Amino acid sequence: MHAANPDVSFEIHAREGAARTGVLKLGRGAVRTPAFMPVGTAGTVKAMYVDQVHELGADIILGNTYHLMLRPGAERVAALGGLHEFSRWQGPILTDSGGFQVMSLSSLRKLDKDGVTFKSHIDGSSHRLTPERSVEIQTLLDSDIIMQLDECVRLPSTPADIERAMRLSLDWAERSKRAFGVQPGKAIFGIVQGGDVPALRVASAQALADMDFPGYAIGGLAVGEPQAVMLAMIETVEPHLPAQKPRYLMGVGTPDDLIESVSRGVDMFDCVMPTRAGRHGLAYSRFGKINLKNARHAQDPRPIDEASACPAARDYSRAYLHHLVRANEILGMMLLTWINLAYYQDLMAGMRAAIAAGGFADFRAGVKEAWARGDIPAL
Amino acid sequence: MHAANPDVSFEIHAREGAARTGVLKLGRGAVRTPAFMPVGTAGTVKAMYVDQVHELGADIILGNTYHLMLRPGAERVAALGGLHEFSRWQGPILTDSGGFQVMSLSSLRKLDKDGVTFKSHIDGSSHRLTPERSVEIQTLLDSDIIMQLDECVRLPSTPADIERAMRLSLDWAERSKRAFGVQPGKAIFGIVQGGDVPALRVASAQALADMDFPGYAIGGLAVGEPQAVMLAMIETVEPHLPAQKPRYLMGVGTPDDLIESVSRGVDMFDCVMPTRAGRHGLAYSRFGKINLKNARHAQDPRPIDEASACPAARDYSRAYLHHLVRANEILGMMLLTWINLAYYQDLMAGMRAAIAAGGFADFRAGVKEAWARGDIPAL
Numbered sequence: 001m002h003a004a005n006p007d008v009s010f011e012i013h014a015r016e017g018a019a020r021t022g023v024l025k026l027g028r029g030a031v032r033t034p035a036f037m038p039v040g041t042a043g044t045v046k047a048m049y050v051d052q053v054h055e056l057g058a059d060i061i062l063g064n065t066y067h068l069m070l071r072p073g074a075e076r077v078a079a080l081g082g083l084h085e086f087s088r089w090q091g092p093i094l095t096d097s098g099g100f101q102v103m104s105l106s107s108l109r110k111l112d113k114d115g116v117t118f119k120s121h122i123d124g125s126s127h128r129l130t131p132e133r134s135v136e137i138q139t140l141l142d143s144d145i146i147m148q149l150d151e152c153v154r155l156p157s158t159p160a161d162i163e164r165a166m167r168l169s170l171d172w173a174e175r176s177k178r179a180f181g182v183q184p185g186k187a188i189f190g191i192v193q194g195g196d197v198p199a200l201r202v203a204s205a206q207a208l209a210d211m212d213f214p215g216y217a218i219g220g221l222a223v224g225e226p227q228a229v230m231l232a233m234i235e236t237v238e239p240h241l242p243a244q245k246p247r248y249l250m251g252v253g254t255p256d257d258l259i260e261s262v263s264r265g266v267d268m269f270d271c272v273m274p275t276r277a278g279r280h281g282l283a284y285s286r287f288g289k290i291n292l293k294n295a296r297h298a299q300d301p302r303p304i305d306e307a308s309a310c311p312a313a314r315d316y317s318r319a320y321l322h323h324l325v326r327a328n329e330i331l332g333m334m335l336l337t338w339i340n341l342a343y344y345q346d347l348m349a350g351m352r353a354a355i356a357a358g359g360f361a362d363f364r365a366g367v368k369e370a371w372a373r374g375d376i377p378a379l
Numbered sequence: 380m381h382a383a384n385p386d387v388s389f390e391i392h393a394r395e396g397a398a399r400t401g402v403l404k405l406g407r408g409a410v411r412t413p414a415f416m417p418v419g420t421a422g423t424v425k426a427m428y429v430d431q432v433h434e435l436g437a438d439i440i441l442g443n444t445y446h447l448m449l450r451p452g453a454e455r456v457a458a459l460g461g462l463h464e465f466s467r468w469q470g471p472i473l474t475d476s477g478g479f480q481v482m483s484l485s486s487l488r489k490l491d492k493d494g495v496t497f498k499s500h501i502d503g504s505s506h507r508l509t510p511e512r513s514v515e516i517q518t519l520l521d522s523d524i525i526m527q528l529d530e531c532v533r534l535p536s537t538p539a540d541i542e543r544a545m546r547l548s549l550d551w552a553e554r555s556k557r558a559f560g561v562q563p564g565k566a567i568f569g570i571v572q573g574g575d576v577p578a579l580r581v582a583s584a585q586a587l588a589d590m591d592f593p594g595y596a597i598g599g600l601a602v603g604e605p606q607a608v609m610l611a612m613i614e615t616v617e618p619h620l621p622a623q624k625p626r627y628l629m630g631v632g633t634p635d636d637l638i639e640s641v642s643r644g645v646d647m648f649d650c651v652m653p654t655r656a657g658r659h660g661l662a663y664s665r666f667g668k669i670n671l672k673n674a675r676h677a678q679d680p681r682p683i684d685e686a687s688a689c690p691a692a693r694d695y696s697r698a699y700l701h702h703l704v705r706a707n708e709i710l711g712m713m714l715l716t717w718i719n720l721a722y723y724q725d726l727m728a729g730m731r732a733a734i735a736a737g738g739f740a741d742f743r744a745g746v747k748e749a750w751a752r753g754d755i756p757a758l
Contacts, residue, residue, distance in 0.1 A: 042702075042706050042708060043699070043702060043703075044703060044708050044709075044710040046708065046709055046710070047709040047710065047713070048710070049710070049713070071702065071705065071706055072677070072698070072701075072702045072705075076677070076678060076698070079678065080678070080680055080696060080698050080699075081680070086696070086698070086699050086702075087699065088694060088695065088699075279709075298451070298455070299455060299458065299459070301459055301460070315467060316467065317459060317465070319451070319455070319459050319465070320422070320459075320465050320466065320467075322451075323421075323422060323450065323451045323465075324422075324423060326450065326451075327421050327450055329421060329423050329425065330423075330425055330426040330658075330709060330712060330713070331423040331425070331426065331427070331428070333709060334426070334428070334709070334713070
């Protein structure tokens with residue numbers, strides 16, 4: 001798909017409306033789209049063995065440059081053979097640029113036109129990220145999809161602030177792409193910014209399209225705005241992104257966000273929601289979101305979902321999960337994270353199959369109806 | 380082995396010195412001895428899936444009556460089908476009596492001749508344990524080996540205190556056995572007390588032997604005394620326990636404790652050490668105990684033990700484990716707990732095979748030599 005990377009390709013096999021299903025081929029393996037990437041923040045998808053993540057059907061996971069550059073350090077990961085060798089995840093890995101978490105996690109950050117200087121939230125040490133250094137770190141990690149450094153503003157922000165950050169991100173997009181150079185089997189994605197201002201979103205998308213990236217992300221959403229605003233921005237951007245390139249909506253989202261975004265042409269997602277919720281007593285299911293801390297589950301011998309293929313959702317009673325969550329047992333986090341990632345991957349597989357069969361509209365309606373009906377009645 | 384329980388038996392297949400190997404058959408399955416029982420405090424062996432525990436070769440696990448009676452409650456577990464159904468552990472389960480943890484964990488406890496009244500460490504609620512109620516709770520949990528309620532004194536204590544507690548424990552042994560009655564496929568064990576006073580240990584063992592229990596535990600050790608005192612007490616007690624009945628050393632211990640105790644005739648063990656250490660960055664191995672927090676592992680691509688059959692010990696670099704421990708990642712606890720339980724089970728399997736082959740003395744010497752050599756040299 002990219003002249004310099006003949007070994008990277010994106011094939012779209014079927015479409016229904018704006019939704020599409022296909023395969024993104026990278027040197028390390030194929031990613032079936034629409035795809036949900038479990039988040040492996042610091043070299044581990046929290047509370048999961050790496051083999052489990054693979055067995056759930058995840059083709060690609062995400063690593064966080066900010067966390068990994070601070071601990072254990074990009075050069076150290078490189079010396080140990082890269083992030084795949086380090087974590088034993090054999091499939092493709094996408095890494096973010098680090099910019100988003102510099103803004104959300106670090107202390108004393110200072111942005112300039114060349115990059116950002118910040119202090120580590122772990123030990124207060126000083127670090128600097130520039131577009132070139134971010135690409136270098138991601139290359140040291142041996143990432144398969146590298147993200148450009150960008151500046152992501154929180155919403156609401158003033159149009160002037162949003163435009164300034166969007167223009168800076170475009171400059172950094174060019175610098176990132178240049179720094180990436182030619183890396184066989186790997187890809188770099190540009191990131192559309194522009195907040196909730198349609199004209200800025202369009203300008204960003206068009207400018208990035210002119211730079212001819214192998215893939216495009218939509219950034220700066222799910223940062224506090226209502227879902228309707230997020231979906232409107234996707235609709236605004238979609239016609240201006242090259243139709244034959246993958247589209248990745250960063251940091252999104254709920255199961256409903258995923259279905260609605262796929263129906264608007266998004267191909268890839270990442271989000272901490274299923275893993276984080278799993279560590280806080282919450283299960284995602286075809287019955288909606290279930291709070292295992294709730295007393296209604298304390299004596300319930302039924303599983304989360306007897307029809308699930310995930311042993312954690314099918315074989316353990318709600319009463320047991322309730323007990324583990326109440327007792328703050330690690331196994332509770334392990335089982336609920338497993339349940340949630342299984343549900344997310346099943347949802348993506350369901351969308352892929354439905355689009356391929358021309359039944360996505362029905363699938364979407366059926367899934368949303370089941371959520372609306374809610375959980376099975378209490379005993 | 381017990382007239383009232385023809386479906387419970389203990390067969391000794393081979394002996395070497397005082398060490399022996401055999402099989403304890405219970406209604407729910409066979410326990411190969413010497414056996415190490417992983418501790419499943421609150422209905423879960425912490426940070427492990429139940430299938431993993433089974434696959435490591437554990438035939439039996441331990442549950443803590445104190446924790447389970449407080450949360451989720453014995454009657455609730457019974458209503459949910461018992462502890463096996465609740466936790467999905469299909470093999471035998473031994474439960475302790477609750478007495479030890481009442482003394483170590485609860486607040487405001489008051490002991491009398493009939494039992495002990497205490498306040499929960501979780502919510503301050505009042506509870507009472509008597510010999511009869513302890514057996515009732517363990518029966519509600521559907522435990523396969525029920526332990527008598529006893530009073531365990533910390534060491535050092537005065538001989539008078541030790542004797543008083545030992546006599547009380549003998550009285551409670553009789554009451555516990557009467558309360559147990561006849562339970563097909565299940566067993567109740569009496570507990571030898573007597574602190575570090577040989578004459579009291581002998582008196583306790585003889586009185587319990589006269590009561591004809593299906594099995595005997597040695598309690599009140601590993602409570603602060605040196606290893607030499609513990610081993611001396613085992614040697615003191617051993618000739619007075621029925622040779623054809625299983626002997627269980629409670630709450631022990633380090634790998635060296637296990638080898639030394641097996642060589643003195645002990646058949647069963649439980650201890651939180653491998654699981655707790657795994658949650659604190661420590662690995663047990665044939666090279667001894669390894670502290671993964673140590674900086675020497677930070678850049679070490681080698682696994683804990685390349686010859687181990689445990690994937691966690693064999694496939695992950697020390698550098699990765701070091702990183703996970705430093706970052707306080709749940710996966711670090713999962714992998715290290717797995718490594719430690721695998722090592723403990725391998726050690727027990729090694730002892731069983733060595734005794735069966737008449738090579739236990741050599742096995743013991745070889746294992747201890749390897750520990751003495753210590754870890755592989757740093758890179």
